Amino acid sequence: MTDVSAFCVSPDRAINYSPLSTTENEFRILVIEPPSPQDNRIQCHLEHASLFNLDNDFVALSYYWGDHNILKRIVLAGDLVPITFNLYKALEELRRRGFYRVWADDLCINQYDDEERSQQVLRMGAIYRSASLVFSHLRGPGAAWQQALAEAVQRITRRADTPKRTEKQARMEAKREARRKKKSTRNQGIDQETHHHTMNHTEVSTRSSGVRRAMELSAAEETALFLFLDSPYWRRAWIIQEISMNPRLTIVWGRQAFDLTQLLQAFSLLSNYIRGKREKVWNHIQCLYKIRTSQLALKPLSLVEALGLCYLAKSQFIRDHVFALLGLTHDGAYLVPFPSYTLPQEDINRDMTIRLIRATGSFDVVVSRGHGIETWYPNWFDSRYWHAYRISHLRIGKPSLLTYTNYGPYRSSGQHTPSFRIHGQAITAKGFFLGAISDCSPTLDEAKESGLPRGELIQSRAWKRNSKHERLFFGPEPAATMKTLCWLLIDITRSRMRHRRPGTHLYTLLDTLLHKKETIIDQAPSLLQWLNCCEAQSFKINGKRFVAYFSMRNSTPLSPGDRERLEEDCRTIQKNLRANMRLGYTDEGEIGWFHRNTRVGDQVVILLGASMPCVVRQRPEGGYVIVGQCILDGVMKGEAVRKGLQRLQDVQLH
Numbered sequence: 186m187t188d189v190s191a192f193c194v195s196p197d198r199a200i201n202y203s204p205l206s207t208t209e210n211e212f213r214i215l216v217i218e219p220p221s222p223q224d225n226r227i228q229c230h231l232e233h234a235s236l237f238n239l240d241n242d243f244v245a246l247s248y249y250w251g252d253h254n255i256l257k258r259i260v261l262a263g264d265l266v267p268i269t270f271n272l273y274k275a276l277e278e279l280r281r282r283g284f285y286r287v288w289a290d291d292l293c294i295n296q297y298d299d300e301e302r303s304q305q306v307l308r309m310g311a312i313y314r315s316a317s318l319v320f321s322h323l324r325g326p327g328a329a330w331q332q333a334l335a336e337a338v339q340r341i342t343r344r345a346d347t348p349k350r351t352e353k354q355a356r357m358e359a360k361r362e363a364r365r366k367k368k369s370t371r372n373q374g375i376d377q378e379t380h381h382h383t384m385n386h387t388e389v390s391t392r393s394s395g396v397r398r399a400m401e402l403s404a405a406e407e408t409a410l411f412l413f414l415d416s417p418y419w420r421r422a423w424i425i426q427e428i429s430m431n432p433r434l435t436i437v438w439g440r441q442a443f444d445l446t447q448l449l450q451a452f453s454l455l456s457n458y459i460r461g462k463r464e465k466v467w468n469h470i471q472c473l474y475k476i477r478t479s480q481l482a483l484k485p486l487s488l489v490e491a492l493g494l495c496y497l498a499k500s501q502f503i504r505d506h507v508f509a510l511l512g513l514t515h516d517g518a519y520l521v522p523f524p525s526y527t528l529p530q531e532d533i534n535r536d537m538t539i540r541l542i543r544a545t546g547s548f549d550v551v552v553s554r555g556h557g558i559e560t561w562y563p564n565w566f567d568s569r570y571w572h573a574y575r576i577s578h579l580r581i582g583k584p585s586l587l588t589y590t591n592y593g594p595y596r597s598s599g600q601h602t603p604s605f606r607i608h609g610q611a612i613t614a615k616g617f618f619l620g621a622i623s624d625c626s627p628t629l630d631e632a633k634e635s636g637l638p639r640g641e642l643i644q645s646r647a648w649k650r651n652s653k654h655e656r657l658f659f660g661p662e663p664a665a666t667m668k669t670l671c672w673l674l675i676d677i678t679r680s681r682m683r684h685r686r687p688g689t690h691l692y693t694l695l696d697t698l699l700h701k702k703e704t705i706i707d708q709a710p711s712l713l714q715w716l717n718c719c720e721a722q723s724f725k726i727n728g729k730r731f732v733a734y735f736s737m738r739n740s741t742p743l744s745p746g747d748r749e750r751l752e753e754d755c756r757t758i759q760k761n762l763r764a765n766m767r768l769g770y771t772d773e774g775e776i777g778w779f780h781r782n783t784r785v786g787d788q789v790v791i792l793l794g795a796s797m798p799c800v801v802r803q804r805p806e807g808g809y810v811i812v813g814q815c816i817l818d819g820v821m822k823g824e825a826v827r828k829g830l831q832r833l834q835d836v837q838l839h
Contacts, residue, residue, distance in 0.1 A: 202301075213233060215230075216232055219285065227277065228259070229262075241315055243286040244284045247313075248275045272292075279320060299526045307518075314430040325439020334410060334441060335441045340401065340402060342451055419473075491510045492568075498568070506568060511524060548793070553813075561612050562612075596821075596823050598823065611837055614838065617790065619820065621789070622770075622772075624785060628765045628781050629765055632711070633714060635721070639711070675758060709758065766781055767780070775820070783813070787800045800815050
């Protein structure tokens with residue numbers, strides 16, 4: 186027997202459920218009796234209905250279960266049945282509004298029967314779509330707060346129709362303020378990262394206190410708005426499907442009813458004043474609305490897209506984080522034909538991954554593993570894996586860890602599709618190796634933890650230009666290396682419309698850093714610390730210390746335009762370093778960004794069907810484990826495929 190406490194079901198509940206017919210596509214409807222002056226208790230009974238019947242008239246309830254230790258009792262078919270307090274208040278409000286035929290998952294599904302629960306999960310999308318109304322109930326804090334929210338929404342939407350300033354005026358004022366702050370920061374020589382953190386902290390408190398002044402709200406109205414966002418309802422996984430399937434949706438907070446579009450309009454006008462946890466909730470609600478819009482337009486998303494949008498959703502039972510989205514997606518029924526609560530979770534993860542590879546003809550879901558996963562397939566039920574940035578880049582073949590890139594899509598294996606076979610918990614795929622990691626840099630986090638200086642390079646190698654060093658650093662091979670480094674450090678996240686620069690300007694950039702010229706030194710303290718850490722760890726590329734590649738002094742004076750470009754380049758490198766990857770070099774001469782868990786001796790492989798190469802580590806008992814993705818110059822568009830196919834081999838992954 187399943188532990189019903191995991192589903193918020195009271196263990197002393199005793200409901201006599203009649204079996205549902207799967208051939209008739211049956212589900213249950215809770216029929217509530219009208220209130221009686223003699224007995225105010227909620228009295229009801231269950232009826233069977235069929236989804237084949239187009240004349241069903243019922244309301245589908247969407248709510249947050251709440252604390253299962255706080256219970257109220259209803260009379261169901263003559264018996265006293267405990268339910269959560271939140272469900273009780275929702276049923277009470279439905280009865281008050283005259284809705285007597287209701288579908289509520291807690292009572293209409295036998296929570297003790299795993300097989301029935303799995304069957305009904307498959308039907309939930311159709312149930313909500315077939316309802317005459319979806320009644321979304323959020324337990325309100327009190328009548329005064331509920332009325333305050335209604336007045337706040339009306340006031341904000343009215344104010345939106347008569348703005349005091351035009352958008353152009355607002356933009357001009359914002360630009361003037363940005364220039365003033367930038368000039369002030371430069372004059373004071375403040376660490377840009379510290380300054381940015383301080384300004385953000387100040388903005389949070391200022392904007393939070395300024396919301397009433399900006400929108401002319403009372404203190405009660407402002408509090409009501411934030412109380413509404415604080416409701417745990419919005420983070421519940423199942424409500425995503427519940428509010429997305431039906432165009433007839435009413436959101437009720439206590440006893441106040443709202444239209445979702447009206448609420449979104451009001452909160453969008455307040456978006457500049459929402460910070461912290463509430464900002465995450467607001468962004469999550471916007472994602473829910475995006476899913477609802479795609480559903481009503483009959484353009485459902487893929488399961489991967491939905492998981493990426495809903496990674497903040499919570500569920501009482503971990504499998505529901507995926508199962509709650511199956512009815513919303515065009516491929517959910519294929520990836521999970523039967524949402525089982527009894528099969529081992531590892532088997533579900535493996536089978537979903539195999540189906541996705543076959544459906545998409547892509548191996549990206551395998552090579553983009555992360556968060557300490559110990560298997561070749563991802564944990565579909567781990568919300569961290571499906572972070573929106575990660576997924577957006579996984580889908581289109583961009584690096585999942587360099588989240589800012591404007592290049593792509595990549596296709597390192599060309600147009601080849603995956604070739605693999607499964608044996609037990611392992612998978613054997615076709616691919617070819619590109620060499621082993623011979624050296625790699627520290628990550629930015631490691632550099633920050635090193636305690637090395639952030640204000641200057643500890644060992645400057647500012648050699649003067651002469652014939653000896655010109656031959657060393659301006660020959661064909663070093664010039665190609667500099668061009669590669671220029672792309673990896675800077676141009677990889679620049680617009681594809683910009684041309685690749687030759688790389689020689691990096692001499693000037695680092696020479697400026699070495700000699701603390703201008704204010705560029707204040708623009709990139711983390712970059713300096715990372716370079717110091719590279720030097721301290723003797724990180725080399727092609728046998729030469731990494732910092733030495735940037736140490737040629739350029740005698741040409743810097744123009745104002747040059748200074749501006751160099752500052753921008755420094756900020757770009759520092760931003761790219763925040764991806765926390767390792768710059769590295771292979772024994773076959775390839776330079777690239779590698780996953781942060783990469784070690785010297787790991788190997789680089791391109792698996793057929795993968796958009797990006799990946800780093801693998803050999804196991805003592807045989808086979809490989811995937812460390813993570815990597816980005817190598819000169820292979821991302823399939824340049825290595827022709828020669829690689831000549832040494833194609835089986836790669837066993839565990």
